Amino acid sequence: MELKGKNVIYSGGFGGIGQACIKEILNSGAKHMTIFDLVENKEAMIGFKKSYPGATIDFIPFDMRKKETITAAFKTAKAKMGHFDVLVNSCGIMMDSEVDLTIQINLMGLIHSNLAALPYMDKSSGGRGGVIVNISSVACLEPPPLYPIYSASKDGVKAFTRSMADQVYYDRFGVNFITICPGITDTPMSEGFYTRVFFKFVEEKAQALAKAKQQPVDVLAKNIIKVMETGKNGGVYMLNLGNIEEITFPKFWEATF
Numbered sequence: 001m002e003l004k005g006k007n008v009i010y011s012g013g014f015g016g017i018g019q020a021c022i023k024e025i026l027n028s029g030a031k032h033m034t035i036f037d038l039v040e041n042k043e044a045m046i047g048f049k050k051s052y053p054g055a056t057i058d059f060i061p062f063d064m065r066k067k068e069t070i071t072a073a074f075k076t077a078k079a080k081m082g083h084f085d086v087l088v089n090s091c092g093i094m095m096d097s098e099v100d101l102t103i104q105i106n107l108m109g110l111i112h113s114n115l116a117a118l119p120y121m122d123k124s125s126g127g128r129g130g131v132i133v134n135i136s137s138v139a140c141l142e143p144p145p146l147y148p149i150y151s152a153s154k155d156g157v158k159a160f161t162r163s164m165a166d167q168v169y170y171d172r173f174g175v176n177f178i179t180i181c182p183g184i185t186d187t188p189m190s191e192g193f194y195t196r197v198f199f200k201f202v203e204e205k206a207q208a209l210a211k212a213k214q215q216p217v218d219v220l221a222k223n224i225i226k227v228m229e230t231g232k233n234g235g236v237y238m239l240n241l242g243n244i245e246e247i248t249f250p251k252f253w254e255a256t257f
């Protein structure tokens with residue numbers, strides 16, 4: 001979907017990937033940007049508003065652990081923006097030491113965010129359709145053994161997003177669903193993540209993984225925007241070390257009716 005003139009909600013917008021993507025989305029000519037996050041990053045907001053005076057930029061606080069705050073954030077966003085065309089779900093943590101929290105934020109919160117946005121986008125009830133981009137990880141494609149909880153949460157994101165891309169939903173809602181799987185990227189999340197393993201005995205191995213080559217966040221952000229603009233409904237895209245690769249899946253099973 002072309003981003004020029006569009007109204008966009010970016011959840012987790014003050015994270016490393018979030019801030020870089022928001023700049024690119026605004027560079028592409030988005031008209032209205034609403035950022036959802038736990039707390040406002042006032043410095044980043046001032047920077048966005050100064051750099052993009054032609055766009056309207058708002059912040060709405062919410063907490064991915066609390067469904068009612070997610071629902072309320074979309075209600076407020078709809079009231080402020082009139083409508084929105086694009087939602088990017090980028091909130092996430094890599095903290096296997098906190099099992100419930102990881103699933104709560106990375107998977108449950110993301111599902112609630114998708115479900116809360118849909119009624120406003122739903123073409124069959126007066127919405128305009130659009131695109132929902134869910135940020136997963138390469139960990140959903142090839143689970144790194146050191147982070148089983150994070151991998152499970154991100155695999156869930158991919159499964160949910162692919163399922164929501166089914167034709168039966170598209171015909172009703174007119175919303176495209178895209179999964180993005182970044183490789184390791186230079187952001188606050190990738191700092192010291194080896195300390196946040198569940199099994200302490202793998203910490204040394206995890207420390208070695210932390211030295212793996214990382215892609216710069218601005219390179220990833222440019223590629224995320226390319227996928228947002230050209231990706232297809234149900235597409236799963238690996239964005240690793242500056243490359244974009246569409247992932248195809250063999251059909252292991254099909255329902256017979």
Ligand SMILES: NC(=O)c1ccc[n+]([C@@H]2O[C@H](COP(=O)([O-])OP(=O)(O)OC[C@H]3O[C@@H](n4cnc5c(N)ncnc54)[C@H](O)[C@@H]3O)[C@@H](O)[C@H]2O)c1
Binds near residue numbers: 037063138188
């Ligand atoms: N950085 C990487 O190497 C990498 C690789 C693959 C996938 N990802 C995924 O990309 C997304 C963004 O990662 P990032 O590197 O920008 O991380 P980040 O830590 O810089 O940003 C995460 C964002 O999520 C928000 N957040 C966390 N808990 C929240 C909560 N309870 N409620 C609301 N917001 C909350 C934070 O405030 C922050 O803005 C995540 O989903 C992450 O899993 C990152």
